[in-house]
Amino acid sequence: MHADDLLPGDTPLRLIDQDGRHHPDDRYPIPSTAALLDGYRRLVLARRINDQADALVRQGKLAVYPSSHGQEACEVAAAMVLDDQDWLFPTYRDTVAVIERGVDPFEAFVLLRGDWHSGYDPRVHHVAPQSTPLATQLLHAVGFAHAARMRGEDTVVLALCGDGATSEGDFHEALNFAAVFHLPVVFLVQNNGYAISVPLSRQTAAPSIAHKGIGYGMRGRLVDGNDLAALLAVLGEAVTEAREGGGPTLVEALTYRMKSHTNADDATRYRTADEVEPWVARDPLLRMRTWLTAEGALHEGDDAEAHAHAERIAAELRTAVMADAEPHPEDLFAHVYATPTPQLREQAGQLADELAAASTPATEEVAR
Amino acid sequence: MTLMHDAPASPGAADAPVTMTMAQALNRALSDALDADPSVLLFGEDVGTLGGVFRITDGLTARFGEDRCFDTPLAESGIVGTAVGMAMNGMRPVVEMQFDAFAYPAFEQVVDHVAKMGNRTRGAIRLPMVIRIPYAGGIGGVEHHSDSSEAYYVHTPGLTVVSPATPQDAYGLLRAAIAFPDPVVFLEPKKLYWSTGEVDTQAPLPELGRARIAREGTDATLIAYGPSVPVALAAAEAAAEDGRSLGVIDLRSLVPFDDETVCEAVRATGRAVVIAEAPGFASMAAEIAARVSERCFHHLLAPVRRVTGFDTPFAPPKLEKFYLPDVDRVLDAVDALQWEDA
Numbered sequence: 001m002h003a004d005d006l007l008p009g010d011t012p013l014r015l016i017d018q019d020g021r022h023h024p025d026d027r028y029p030i031p032s033t034a035a036l037l038d039g040y041r042r043l044v045l046a047r048r049i050n051d052q053a054d055a056l057v058r059q060g061k062l063a064v065y066p067s068s069h070g071q072e073a074c075e076v077a078a079a080m081v082l083d084d085q086d087w088l089f090p091t092y093r094d095t096v097a098v099i100e101r102g103v104d105p106f107e108a109f110v111l112l113r114g115d116w117h118s119g120y121d122p123r124v125h126h127v128a129p130q131s132t133p134l135a136t137q138l139l140h141a142v143g144f145a146h147a148a149r150m151r152g153e154d155t156v157v158l159a160l161c162g163d164g165a166t167s168e169g170d171f172h173e174a175l176n177f178a179a180v181f182h183l184p185v186v187f188l189v190q191n192n193g194y195a196i197s198v199p200l201s202r203q204t205a206a207p208s209i210a211h212k213g214i215g216y217g218m219r220g221r222l223v224d225g226n227d228l229a230a231l232l233a234v235l236g237e238a239v240t241e242a243r244e245g246g247g248p249t250l251v252e253a254l255t256y257r258m259k260s261h262t263n264a265d266d267a268t269r270y271r272t273a274d275e276v277e278p279w280v281a282r283d284p285l286l287r288m289r290t291w292l293t294a295e296g297a298l299h300e301g302d303d304a305e306a307h308a309h310a311e312r313i314a315a316e317l318r319t320a321v322m323a324d325a326e327p328h329p330e331d332l333f334a335h336v337y338a339t340p341t342p343q344l345r346e347q348a349g350q351l352a353d354e355l356a357a358a359s360t361p362a363t364e365e366v367a368r
Numbered sequence: 369m370t371l372m373h374d375a376p377a378s379p380g381a382a383d384a385p386v387t388m389t390m391a392q393a394l395n396r397a398l399s400d401a402l403d404a405d406p407s408v409l410l411f412g413e414d415v416g417t418l419g420g421v422f423r424i425t426d427g428l429t430a431r432f433g434e435d436r437c438f439d440t441p442l443a444e445s446g447i448v449g450t451a452v453g454m455a456m457n458g459m460r461p462v463v464e465m466q467f468d469a470f471a472y473p474a475f476e477q478v479v480d481h482v483a484k485m486g487n488r489t490r491g492a493i494r495l496p497m498v499i500r501i502p503y504a505g506g507i508g509g510v511e512h513h514s515d516s517s518e519a520y521y522v523h524t525p526g527l528t529v530v531s532p533a534t535p536q537d538a539y540g541l542l543r544a545a546i547a548f549p550d551p552v553v554f555l556e557p558k559k560l561y562w563s564t565g566e567v568d569t570q571a572p573l574p575e576l577g578r579a580r581i582a583r584e585g586t587d588a589t590l591i592a593y594g595p596s597v598p599v600a601l602a603a604a605e606a607a608a609e610d611g612r613s614l615g616v617i618d619l620r621s622l623v624p625f626d627d628e629t630v631c632e633a634v635r636a637t638g639r640a641v642v643i644a645e646a647p648g649f650a651s652m653a654a655e656i657a658a659r660v661s662e663r664c665f666h667h668l669l670a671p672v673r674r675v676t677g678f679d680t681p682f683a684p685p686k687l688e689k690f691y692l693p694d695v696d697r698v699l700d701a702v703d704a705l706q707w708e709d710a
Binding site: 116117118121122123128129131133136138139140141142143144145146147148150151169170173174176177180331334335336337338339341342343 | 435451455456489490526
């Protein structure tokens with residue numbers, strides 16, 4: 001591989017700009033209108049889920065929500081470029097990508113409800129548990145891909161992380177292992193500008209995160225993270241390369257975190273309204289709707305139907321979350337080991353006794 | 369490559385028990401596991417062509433190929449983290465950390481993922497993986513080559529932690545660890561790598577979580593594991609010459625802990641000394657002493673004593689003999705078990 005092939009372009013690939021205009025690119029043809037129409041419907045759902053989750057936090061129904069508002073094109077593209085047999089390794093900010101991959105929305109929110117640490121069976125939709133410790137899941141993705149190749153499986157693994165995670169040691173180790181063993185992994189870095197409050201300039205002095213690829217002997221690609229068409233083109237190419245034995249690719253998507261880190265954060269303490277303002281116009285939904293409408297592919301009825309569909313799913317999610325089923329205390333002990341140790345059985349018995357005592361009338365008598 | 373997920377046990381090659389070193393027993397266990405189950409993989413630093421700095425993987429790349437036993441980039445978190453991904457996808461990785469104190473870069477992976485994946489996914493994904501760690505002192509290693517790091521691992525729910533004291537257990541416990549459905553931290557006492565003993569590879573595999581009575585005794589019980597077991601046995605031998613009968617329990621498994629075997633022995637003797645190389649403060653030895661005191665209080669004739677390393681960083685080679693628990697210190701502790709009150 002020539003060094004030039006590994007370097008990203010000087011500017012991010014953009015196929016549809018913020019005004020909805022197509023910029024033809026010699027290397028990357030624009031995805032099919034059908035794919036982009038599907039993508040637009042998914043973007044509408046993605047935004048609706050982000051809004052719904054914000055509302056549920058305000059109502060005290062979720063413990064916390066790290067929103068991907070503004071980053072929905074990355075979330076949607078990550079799900080769209082994978083085949084069924086492929087695997088996604090998401091972070092805590094990728095709940096929308098998890099849902100777009102097919103996981104039941106309520107199950108995807110079990111973590112954020114605080115019911116359990118992960119609410120879905122990873123094997124059903126091939127989505128690893130959302131990882132909270134930064135960059136750690138990138139190594140799991142690499143090992144998973146290594147095993148897949150050994151088992152002769154046609155599996156590509158897409159691993160997600162943010163710009164802050166690229167400063168972690170595991171980011172380096174994961175990219176290095178993937179490149180050394182030439183594994184079918186695509187790393188998608190959603191560079192949203194901030195690691196909670198710390199800007200990208202404090203994470204790296206590199207020309208771009210995508211430039212780090214060459215240090216590992218890996219292709220680095222830079223893409224407009226708010227342009228679904230460009231993301232599908234670049235990620236799609238990386239997935240195809242990985243599937244065909246071409247090894248890993250590092251893709252950096254330039255986007256922006258429109259909300260605070262989570263509801264518990266206050267972004268006004270570290271960034272100005274003037275900085276946020278231009279990103280409103282760069283919204284990933286807006287440009288896709290403008291382009292599709294201009295193409296004659298999206299009619300008012302289609303748009304209404306996309307929103308109605310999103311509304312139905314949001315309503316189902318709301319109902320399920322509001323139902324507020326209490327988790328079972330005995331679950332604390334059930335899965336620590338395949339077979340609970342004698343010590344855990346003893347402790348489970350102790351808790352069961354406490355619960356039984358607390359629910360008997362005699363105890364209430366004493367309590368009074 | 370096709371994988372058998374329910375591979376048969378090692379073929380019964382009519383192997384009579386043979387005398388070998390612990391290092392050879394471990395090598396044999398790895399070799400037999402690779403033979404028995406195609407999902408078993410070994411990787412780490414220098415484990416390929418070189419056969420590991422302690423030669424535990426000697427000859428395995430030659431025999432099983434680069435796919436099954438291979439060197440990785442020099443990155444412990446990468447080794448353990450990719451093992452997690454492999455275990456998520458049907459493999460049984462066995463990884464080697466080159467030395468105890470070189471395993472710390474992997475600590476986040478061990479604590480946040482290796483230990484928690486089964487629980488996080490409600491059992492949907494368990495991680496059948498083994499982290500082998502050449503462990504503890506006694507070989508005159510310079511700084512960072514002799515840590516007793518077991519407390520970090522036993523304190524982490526989700527991990528199973530074992531340490532063999534004999535070549536037979538080195539073979540049996542490692543085979544059992546590789547076959548185990550959950551992650552196992554396998555602590556290999558470096559100073560015992562060259563100790564010899566008879567190994568019967570056809571013996572039933574030990575159950576993880578069961579201690580071994582290494583010596584019967586009626587006056588007091590010595591509780592030890594890994595590198596401290598030979599010290600305990602030597603102390604018991606010396607005490608016998610003075611007419612005192614000391615039993616020795618080899619824990620083998622730190623987690624799960626065999627309360628039953630330990631407490632039964634201590635209740636019978638009424639006296640106990642715990643022996644471990646690690647610093648004693650907030651240690652495995654402290655946990656054992658507390659458990660025994662809680663469970664056997666009315667049988668105890670004296671407080672449980674501990675003989676441990678000092679609460680200092682591990683000693684440099686020339687001071688190691690002052691740091692490690694030895695027979696004299698164990699016998700002093702036994703002498704202090706309030707015999708005069710009996």
